[in-house]
Amino acid sequence: MKKLIPTLLVLLFVVLSCDKKQTVNKSSENTERTKWVDSIYNTMTLKERVGQLFMIAAYSNKDQQHTDDLNKIIKEHGIGGLVFFQGGPVRQAKQTNLYQATSKVPLLIAMDAEWGLNMRLDSTARFPYNMTLGAVQDNDLVMKVGEKIGEHCSRLGVHINFAPVVDINTNSKNPIIGVRSFSEDKYNVTEKALAYTEGMQSQNVLACAKHFPGHGDTDKDSHKTLPTVTLSKERIDSVEMYPYKKLFKNNMAGVMVGHLNVPSLEKNDGLPSSLSHEIVTNILKGRLQFKGLIFTDALEMKGVSTFKEPGDVDLAAFKAGNDVLLMGEDVSKGISKIVEAYDNKEVTEERLAHSVKKILASKFDVDLNNFKPIEIENLISDLNDETNDVLNEAVFIDAITALKNDNILPLKKDANEKIAFVGLGDGDSAAFLNALKSHFEVDGFSDLKLPELLIKLKTYDKVILGYHRLNSRLTKKISDEDKLKIEEIAKSNKVVLDVFASQYSLENLDFENIEAAVISYENTDIAQKVSAEIIIGNKDTKGKLSASLNENFIAGTGIEILE
Structure with missing residues (x-):
C-alpha cells in the first residue's frame, strides 16, 4: 500500500514514546514542595494571598496599552495567573517573559488549546477536533495528540491547558460543545479523555476537564445565557459525571465548573453551577473526592455575569468552593470583596489557605519555583516541525x-x-x-x-x-x-x-x-x-462514528471498504 509520509510515522512514535518529561502529578507529601508553598504563603499580605485566586485574560495581538494595563494589574494586585487568547507565539512568549519578570510570585499561564495552540494562535499547529479523535480506534494515537499538544504548551511557557472537554454531546443541537466533545457515548469520552490527559500531563502541563457537571445535553450557549440542564440527578451521576469519576482516579490536575442551571442538583433554581456550594463543594469536592484545582469558567460570561454584580460574582464563586476565579469583570472589586469578607469572618483563614496553597503547590509542580524565561530563538520552528503533519495523518x-x-x-x-x-x-x-x-x-x-x-x-x-x-x-x-x-x-x-x-x-x-x-x-x-x-483503495477505513447522525447511522457505525 502507498504511504503518504513513510518513514517519519515510525520515527514520530518512537520519539514521542521515548521523550517523556516528568509528570505533573507529584506526591502531596513532598517536603520540598510543602516548604516552598509555606515559604511563599507566609511572606504574603492578605491582599496578595487573595490576588493568587485570580487569573485574567491576556492577548498578544493587542496594543501596548493592553500590555501596560496588565503589567499594572500584576504589580498592584498580585494576581495568580493569566489566560492567553488570540495572538502569535513569539509575541506571547515575549509578553509572558515580561509579565513573569513583573510578578512577585511566578504566574500560572493558561490557554484554551483543546486542539492545540492553533485554537488561539497563528503560526502554530492544529490537531483534529475531539469528535474526530472520538472516531479513532487506537487510543494510543489520542495519547500522542495530547502529548504533542503538551509539548507545544510547555515550549511556549503554558502550564495549564483547559482541556480535555469531557462533555458528552448527547444533544446534536448543542450550539457550543458539538465537535469539542469526543462522543455521545460516555465510555468513548472517558477512554479518549484518559488517553489525552495522560499524554499532555506527561509533558508537565496540567490538564483541566470541563465543563462540570456536564454541558453536553444543552441547546444554549453559556457565553450568551444560562443553559438549563433538565436531567435527573441519577442520569447526571451515571452519564455526565462518569468521565470525571474515572479521571479523578488517574491524576486529573484540574476541573472547570461550567455556568449551568441544574435544578436536579441545586435547589435554588437559576443559581449557576459555578456559584453553587452544593455542586462545587458538596458534590465535586465531597462526594466525588476531587483534590485538584477547581476553576470557574470565565466569570464575564453571560451565563453568570448577569446573576450578580462584578466583585459579588467573584466572592460567590469563591464561597461556593472554587479555587481559581477566571476572568472576572473587575479584578480590583473581586479582591476587595473577598478581603472584606475575610475581615468580616465570612471567609476563614483555613478556607483561604486551602485554595491559595493548592495554587502555589500547582506552581511548584510545573517548576515555577525555578522559573526560567521562555527561549525565543527557534520557537516557531520548534512548534512547527514535520512530526505534526505525520501525527495528523x-x-x-x-x-x-x-x-x-x-x-x-x-x-x-x-x-x-x-x-x-x-x-x-x-x-x-x-x-x-x-x-x-x-x-x-x-x-x-x-x-x-x-x-x-x-x-x-x-x-x-x-x-x-x-x-x-x-x-x-x-x-x-x-x-x-x-x-x-x-x-x-x-x-x-x-x-x-x-x-x-x-x-x-x-x-x-x-x-x-x-x-x-x-x-x-x-x-x-x-x-x-x-x-x-x-x-482509490490505497488505504482502508478504520473509524467508527463518534456520534449518531440519524437512526440508521448511530454512534459506533463504521465499515471496512477493503474486505
Missing part, C-alpha cells in the same frame, strides 16, 4: 469512517470509466481533487445550477460528491440547495459522497440512492489527501 487514517459501500469502492484505476467530481459546500476542495487526479482522470464541476449539472453528469459512470465545509466546527445541517443536489444526482448516477465536515451536517440527508458514503470529519489538506487514498 496517522489520526485521519484511523478516524475516517465509511458508512455505506454498495460495491462501488474502492474505485479501480484500470476500469476505464468516466469519473466526475462535484464540489459542494463553502470550503476548498483542491487538495482532494488533485489527489484524485494523481491516480486517474477526473473531471471537476462546480458553480453549476442543478439542471445543467444533471445534464453534464449523464455521460459519467461514477460521480464523487465532496461536501467541504469552510468551518469544520459547525454542526448545522447542510443547506437545502446542497441537500437537493446530492439527492437528485444520486437518483441518476452512481455516487460516492465524501463529507469533510461534522457528521451532524448530514442529519437531514436521504441516503437511499447513495452507493457509498464516507465521513472525513474535517476539511484539512491532510484529511482530503488521506480520504482520496481511501477512495
Whole structure:
C-alpha cells in the first residue's frame, strides 16, 4: 500500500514514546514542595494571598496599552495567573517573559488549546477536533495528540491547558460543545479523555476537564445565557459525571465548573453551577473526592455575569468552593470583596489557605519555583516541525469512517470509466481533487445550477460528491440547495459522497440512492489527501462514528471498504 509520509510515522512514535518529561502529578507529601508553598504563603499580605485566586485574560495581538494595563494589574494586585487568547507565539512568549519578570510570585499561564495552540494562535499547529479523535480506534494515537499538544504548551511557557472537554454531546443541537466533545457515548469520552490527559500531563502541563457537571445535553450557549440542564440527578451521576469519576482516579490536575442551571442538583433554581456550594463543594469536592484545582469558567460570561454584580460574582464563586476565579469583570472589586469578607469572618483563614496553597503547590509542580524565561530563538520552528503533519495523518487514517459501500469502492484505476467530481459546500476542495487526479482522470464541476449539472453528469459512470465545509466546527445541517443536489444526482448516477465536515451536517440527508458514503470529519489538506487514498483503495477505513447522525447511522457505525 502507498504511504503518504513513510518513514517519519515510525520515527514520530518512537520519539514521542521515548521523550517523556516528568509528570505533573507529584506526591502531596513532598517536603520540598510543602516548604516552598509555606515559604511563599507566609511572606504574603492578605491582599496578595487573595490576588493568587485570580487569573485574567491576556492577548498578544493587542496594543501596548493592553500590555501596560496588565503589567499594572500584576504589580498592584498580585494576581495568580493569566489566560492567553488570540495572538502569535513569539509575541506571547515575549509578553509572558515580561509579565513573569513583573510578578512577585511566578504566574500560572493558561490557554484554551483543546486542539492545540492553533485554537488561539497563528503560526502554530492544529490537531483534529475531539469528535474526530472520538472516531479513532487506537487510543494510543489520542495519547500522542495530547502529548504533542503538551509539548507545544510547555515550549511556549503554558502550564495549564483547559482541556480535555469531557462533555458528552448527547444533544446534536448543542450550539457550543458539538465537535469539542469526543462522543455521545460516555465510555468513548472517558477512554479518549484518559488517553489525552495522560499524554499532555506527561509533558508537565496540567490538564483541566470541563465543563462540570456536564454541558453536553444543552441547546444554549453559556457565553450568551444560562443553559438549563433538565436531567435527573441519577442520569447526571451515571452519564455526565462518569468521565470525571474515572479521571479523578488517574491524576486529573484540574476541573472547570461550567455556568449551568441544574435544578436536579441545586435547589435554588437559576443559581449557576459555578456559584453553587452544593455542586462545587458538596458534590465535586465531597462526594466525588476531587483534590485538584477547581476553576470557574470565565466569570464575564453571560451565563453568570448577569446573576450578580462584578466583585459579588467573584466572592460567590469563591464561597461556593472554587479555587481559581477566571476572568472576572473587575479584578480590583473581586479582591476587595473577598478581603472584606475575610475581615468580616465570612471567609476563614483555613478556607483561604486551602485554595491559595493548592495554587502555589500547582506552581511548584510545573517548576515555577525555578522559573526560567521562555527561549525565543527557534520557537516557531520548534512548534512547527514535520512530526505534526505525520501525527495528523496517522489520526485521519484511523478516524475516517465509511458508512455505506454498495460495491462501488474502492474505485479501480484500470476500469476505464468516466469519473466526475462535484464540489459542494463553502470550503476548498483542491487538495482532494488533485489527489484524485494523481491516480486517474477526473473531471471537476462546480458553480453549476442543478439542471445543467444533471445534464453534464449523464455521460459519467461514477460521480464523487465532496461536501467541504469552510468551518469544520459547525454542526448545522447542510443547506437545502446542497441537500437537493446530492439527492437528485444520486437518483441518476452512481455516487460516492465524501463529507469533510461534522457528521451532524448530514442529519437531514436521504441516503437511499447513495452507493457509498464516507465521513472525513474535517476539511484539512491532510484529511482530503488521506480520504482520496481511501477512495482509490490505497488505504482502508478504520473509524467508527463518534456520534449518531440519524437512526440508521448511530454512534459506533463504521465499515471496512477493503474486505
